[in-house]
Amino acid sequence: MDEILEILEKDARATPEEIAKMLKKKPAAVRSAIKKYEKGGVILKYKAVLNKGLIKDEDSAVRALIEVNIAPQKDVGFDKIAERIYSFPEVTSCYLISGTYDLLLVVEGKNIHTVASFVSEKLSCLENIKGTATHFLLKKYKEDGVILKHKEENKRIAISY
Amino acid sequence: MKNVVSTKVENMQPSGIRAFFDLVLGMKEIISLGVGEPDFVTPWQIREAGIYSLEQGFTSYTSNKGLYKLRLSISRYLKNKHGLEYSPEDEILITVGVSEGVDLGLRSIINPGDKILIPQPSYVSYGPVTELAGGIPIYVDTKREGFKLTPKALEKHIDKKTKAIILNYPVNPTGISYTKKELSRINKALLKHKILCISDEIYADLTYDFEHTPFAALTGAKDNTLYLDGFSKSYAMTGWRVGFACGPKDLIAGMTKIHQYTIMCVPITSQMAACEALVSGRKSVEEMKREYKRRRQLMLEGLNSLGLSCVKPQGAFYVFSSIKKTGLNSLDFAQKLLREQKVAVVPGRAFGRGFDDYIRISYASSMDNLKEALNRIGVFLKRSTQ
Numbered sequence: 132m133d134e135i136l137e138i139l140e141k142d143a144r145a146t147p148e149e150i151a152k153m154l155k156k157k158p159a160a161v162r163s164a165i166k167k168y169e170k171g172g173v174i175l176k177y178k179a180v181l182n183k184g185l186i187k188d189e190d191s192a193v194r195a196l197i198e199v200n201i202a203p204q205k206d207v208g209f210d211k212i213a214e215r216i217y218s219f220p221e222v223t224s225c226y227l228i229s230g231t232y233d234l235l236l237v238v239e240g241k242n243i244h245t246v247a248s249f250v251s252e253k254l255s256c257l258e259n260i261k262g263t264a265t266h267f268l269l270k271k272y273k274e275d276g277v278i279l280k281h282k283e284e285n286k287r288i289a290i291s292y
Numbered sequence: 293m294k295n296v297v298s299t300k301v302e303n304m305q306p307s308g309i310r311a312f313f314d315l316v317l318g319m320k321e322i323i324s325l326g327v328g329e330p331d332f333v334t335p336w337q338i339r340e341a342g343i344y345s346l347e348q349g350f351t352s353y354t355s356n357k358g359l360y361k362l363r364l365s366i367s368r369y370l371k372n373k374h375g376l377e378y379s380p381e382d383e384i385l386i387t388v389g390v391s392e393g394v395d396l397g398l399r400s401i402i403n404p405g406d407k408i409l410i411p412q413p414s415y416v417s418y419g420p421v422t423e424l425a426g427g428i429p430i431y432v433d434t435k436r437e438g439f440k441l442t443p444k445a446l447e448k449h450i451d452k453k454t455k456a457i458i459l460n461y462p463v464n465p466t467g468i469s470y471t472k473k474e475l476s477r478i479n480k481a482l483l484k485h486k487i488l489c490i491s492d493e494i495y496a497d498l499t500y501d502f503e504h505t506p507f508a509a510l511t512g513a514k515d516n517t518l519y520l521d522g523f524s525k526s527y528a529m530t531g532w533r534v535g536f537a538c539g540p541k542d543l544i545a546g547m548t549k550i551h552q553y554t555i556m557c558v559p560i561t562s563q564m565a566a567c568e569a570l571v572s573g574r575k576s577v578e579e580m581k582r583e584y585k586r587r588r589q590l591m592l593e594g595l596n597s598l599g600l601s602c603v604k605p606q607g608a609f610y611v612f613s614s615i616k617k618t619g620l621n622s623l624d625f626a627q628k629l630l631r632e633q634k635v636a637v638v639p640g641r642a643f644g645r646g647f648d649d650y651i652r653i654s655y656a657s658s659m660d661n662l663k664e665a666l667n668r669i670g671v672f673l674k675r676s677t678q
Contacts (some may be wrong), residue, residue, distance in 0.1 A: 134582065142659065149663075153586035252328040255622070286333075290316040290326035290636055292416045 198232035200262040212235040316636045323665045330528040331656045332661040335576040341568030356552040358386025359563045365570045378538040385537045390494045393520040393537040400546035402427040409457040411441040413643035415464045439466045443481040456488035462495040465652035466612040467605020472505040489517045495608040497526035500585045527569045532562040574585045587655040594666035607658040616649040633668040
């Protein structure tokens with residue numbers, strides 16, 4: 132992987148100037164490389180990783196993993212029905228997987244009822260859907276490589292040879 | 293009780309900056325660029341191997357030389373990576389970090405009055421440990437040659453009593469390292485004068501601009517070299533205390549004698565974790581190296597733009613910056629910087645006489661910390677030159 136991407140994946144705020152310094156490149160070259168990645172869809176967007184459990188006034192969101200069993204359609208396979216499903220704003224992630232089920236969804240709702248009604252009233256009613264299994268998330272420990280806990284204390288002594 | 297401490301120990305030079313260290317340790321909320329160890333924690337697979345060994349009840353002594361499995365892994369690793377052949381039976385000893393390796397090496401070779409060459413600036417232990425072993429440290433100042441030891445400077449300090457040199461590269465505190473060509477020249481001089489090379493290569497994996505060449509891999513050098521390395525810096529395993537010494541049979545046998553009476557063996561948990569490091573840790577080493585290299589560039593650019601000049605480091609995670617233009621000595625500079633801007637660095641005087649207008653800056657700290665520290669050093673310099 133290009134080191135520019137490695138740096139941005141760790142810290143999306145790193146500026147082209149800083150990246151240029153780190154990699155001993157010209158800022159203009161870094162900027163155009165980033166542009167290229169953005170255009171080509173390698174870099175999709177820049178966002179903050181939140182630990183929502185710590186936001187006090189946040190309406191506590193409920194998340195569920197939903198396994199979906201589908202009858203694939205002629206010519207288009209799973210893609211068409213996947214598109215219908217991932218277009219719902221409630222669906223935050225959608226994967227085609229191997230194994231007992233076909234699609235794995237991450238669905239987010241205000242509370243358990245919103246998620247439940249999404250499954251029973253929208254998802255299950257779709258044509259070609261043969262069955263679903265809903266798993267509510269109870270606790271998040273780690274997400275996308277980030278461990279969700281308070282900042283770790285510094286365990287090194289502050290000065291040494 | 294009076295006179296309880298021996299004259300020898302009484303006369304040992306304290307580093308002279310102990311009080312400064314205490315000051316740093318007593319302060320909160322500082323950004324420390326004074327740290328001589330990685331800011332990464334040991335990769336999980338390695339930690340897990342340590343935990344697993346405890347669960348399995350591996351809590352006993354090991355062979356004095358260290359676990360055979362670990363010696364074998366090291367032997368194979370050195371063969372694959374550098375084409376170096378050391379027998380796990382009698383040419384490798386597992387030590388408590390390279391620190392113990394240096395101590396054992398010196399104690400094994402020194403007869404009273406033998407001289408040991410130490411290029412400076414240098415890691416703090418070499419001189420005192422030489423003296424404890426009954427030797428005489430002969431310091432070779434490398435400042436004029438861009439902090440690199442040259443055969444010429446080396447030969448100038450050699451006499452009949454010269455027994456060995458402690459060569460460390462990449463160097464703590466300058467980050468300087470040597471190419472194969474440069475090492476070959478030093479090797480020739482050492483062979484000519486029959487001087488043993490104690491080669492401390494603990495930062496070997498953190499070499500950025502060229503391939504690291506172990507001293508023992510040079511033509512004719514292996515029988516004349518005590519090769520010291522370990523897991524502390526490459527695998528972020530400083531607290532585990534695992535190093536290894538490779539060398540000629542009789543030297544390793546001598547060192548093992550001392551080691552068996554003083555240390556017995558390196559803790560088994562650490563040795564088992566080290567075994568795992570050689571199996572699954574290489575990827576992490578490469579990742580950490582890339583990150584250090586990027587930080588090095590950021591620091592070099594940053595310090596240069598602040599007017600703090602330095603010789604470009606080629607390895608380790610240190611920059612040795614000149615503070616001459618501030619007019620402050622290294623201790624005053626470090627103390628003022630700590631008090632005024634809460635940034636800690638190590639005063640150059642810790643690394644030898646004649647380096648009181650330098651500071652050692654460690655970039656084993658997060659990118660955010662480094663950026664903030666550069667800002668603060670900038671403010672500090674502006675104020676102190678006004």
